[in-house]
Amino acid sequence: xxxxxxxxxxxxxxxxxxxxxxxxxxxxxxxxxxxxxxxxxxxxxxxxxxxxxxxxxxxxxxxxxxxxxxxxxxxxxxxxxxxxxxxxxxxxxxxxxxxxxxxxxxxxxxxxxxxxxxxxxxxxxxxxxxxxxxxxxxxxxxxxxxxxxxxxxxxxxxxxxxxxxxxxxxxxxxxxxxxxxxxxxxxxxxxxxxxxxxxxx
Amino acid sequence: xxxxxxxxxxxxxxxxxxxxxxxxxxxxxxxxxxxxxxxxxxxxxxxxxxxxxxxxxxxxxxxxxxxxxxxxxxxxxxxxxxxxxxxxxxxxxxxxxxxxxxxxxxxxxxxxxxxxxxxxxxxxxxxxxxxxxxxxxxxxxxxxxxxxxxxxxxxxxxxxxxxxxxxxxxxxxxxxxxxxxxxxxxxxxxxxxxxxxxxxxxxxxxxxxxxxxxxxxxxxxxxxxxxxxxxxxxxxxxxxxxxxxxxxxxxxxxxxxxxxxxxxxxxxxxxxxxxxxxxxxxxxxxxxxxxxxxxxxxxxxxxxxx
Numbered sequence: 035x036x037x038x039x040x041x042x043x044x045x046x047x048x049x050x051x052x053x054x055x056x057x058x059x060x061x062x063x064x065x066x067x068x069x070x071x072x073x074x075x076x077x078x079x080x081x082x083x084x085x086x087x088x089x090x091x092x093x094x095x096x097x098x099x100x101x102x103x104x105x106x107x108x109x110x111x112x113x114x115x116x117x118x119x120x121x122x123x124x125x126x127x128x129x130x131x132x133x134x135x136x137x138x139x140x141x142x143x144x145x146x147x148x149x150x151x152x153x154x155x156x157x158x159x160x161x162x163x164x165x166x167x168x169x170x171x172x173x174x175x176x177x178x179x180x181x182x183x184x185x186x187x188x189x190x191x192x193x194x195x196x197x198x199x200x201x202x203x204x205x206x207x208x209x210x211x212x213x214x215x216x217x218x219x220x221x222x223x224x225x226x227x228x229x230x231x232x233x234x235x
Numbered sequence: 236x237x238x239x240x241x242x243x244x245x246x247x248x249x250x251x252x253x254x255x256x257x258x259x260x261x262x263x264x265x266x267x268x269x270x271x272x273x274x275x276x277x278x279x280x281x282x283x284x285x286x287x288x289x290x291x292x293x294x295x296x297x298x299x300x301x302x303x304x305x306x307x308x309x310x311x312x313x314x315x316x317x318x319x320x321x322x323x324x325x326x327x328x329x330x331x332x333x334x335x336x337x338x339x340x341x342x343x344x345x346x347x348x349x350x351x352x353x354x355x356x357x358x359x360x361x362x363x364x365x366x367x368x369x370x371x372x373x374x375x376x377x378x379x380x381x382x383x384x385x386x387x388x389x390x391x392x393x394x395x396x397x398x399x400x401x402x403x404x405x406x407x408x409x410x411x412x413x414x415x416x417x418x419x420x421x422x423x424x425x426x427x428x429x430x431x432x433x434x435x436x437x438x439x440x441x442x443x444x445x446x447x448x449x450x451x452x453x454x455x456x457x458x459x460x461x462x463x464x465x466x467x468x469x470x471x472x473x474x475x476x477x478x479x480x481x482x483x484x485x486x487x488x489x490x491x492x493x494x495x496x497x498x499x500x501x502x503x504x505x506x507x508x509x510x511x512x513x514x515x516x517x518x519x520x521x522x523x524x525x526x527x528x529x530x531x532x533x534x535x536x537x538x539x540x541x
Contacts, residue, residue, distance in 0.1 A: 143313065146311045146313050147311070147313060147315055149309055149310075149311035150269065150305075150306045150309060150311035150312070150313065150315060150316065151268070151269055151274075151275050151315060152269055152272055153269035153270045153272070163272060166272070170274065170388070171315075171380065172380040172381070172384035172385070172387075172388065175383075175384050175387075176380065176381060176384060177466055177467070177469070177470060179466075179469070182378075182381075182466075183374075183375060183378045183379055183380050183381055184314060184378055184379050184380065185379070185380040185381065185384060186381070
């Protein structure tokens, strides 16, 4: 598709050549069509304004994305809901100042990547594809490092926090065999249970 | 833009509408990959293969811009956008840089031979090594992902680009041979016969490409291994802990112990920095090698001419 020195498209010399106007019209039509199609099926999910709050705190979208990622990371036998994420992930005491900012930033990075490369927000994908998103980002292979690359930061702030929340709550009791992790004495029911699992008299 | 690389004409001229068409191609491929969850690296490989097969670098430039536009359009641009775009441009640019003009298939149909096709495929492999190295380095420099992970993500794209590009070359060759594309019988009479024996001869350009491949492969392999080592050693809490661990393996009071502790401590401290500094060193190595090769080649050609 070369152009002649005088700027003409060379149609006279080559009957198969297209004029610039035809090319632009074709391209414009294709672009508008593709853009309209894409805009119709996709919310502008990566829009940073949807994450923003006045005080930089956690939004519903952070919680929903974290819940979706937790479903992908946790064993299928461990079921999680929004309340679990709110209480055990975002509700716990910050181990270090700025830690929750790191968690939120990691969630936004994963969600942005999911939109760009997998077509929709992380929470809109089935769990298997969410795992694929994480693998694709290299999160599953990276070492946790709060000062490392994005993949390493996601591993440190997000995946490690989610696993910490799981393993320090009774939700993981069936998986680990520890029904009463530190901070969860188990309540009256645990004291009434016999060593063999039966009800004590 | 990019019409001339190393003084060679790569593209006869990049019309604005062509570039826009290539941008649309990149956008469409990125959107298609996202909606079908095909890895973006595979779609990028198609762009590179098209650029390589057709011999038009502007396809890659437009494709890279298309990926950028796609991610910006969805408000989801990030380091991943730059990585994909850089890989496409670096790959196609490397192919153009490594290729003699005569190796571009459609632009020089009459000079295409089995040997030139094989050389071109080898150049695609070499260019893929360099593009992967540059992009993996960039991925770390942008704080996106470690070099060893980026390398693992990008190399399958090289395999796809080489495979698709090879198929395109063979298809063009087949179509050209059957006179279905462009060349008429009178022109094909000027074309040299495919010489099976020529495959065994090594021309200076191929030797240069082999040397460049060795440098690129050594660089890519070196930074990948060094990156893995540096990040694994980084799991130790301190240099002292690492030293105690190494001494526990190799023992104490020996030269080997001293060297091993010093080597691992060096990687622990400066491994990631060394990965980042490897890029300018690789550039210097390539610059030095190509300078010497071109001198050697011109001497050799002069001898043949006599």
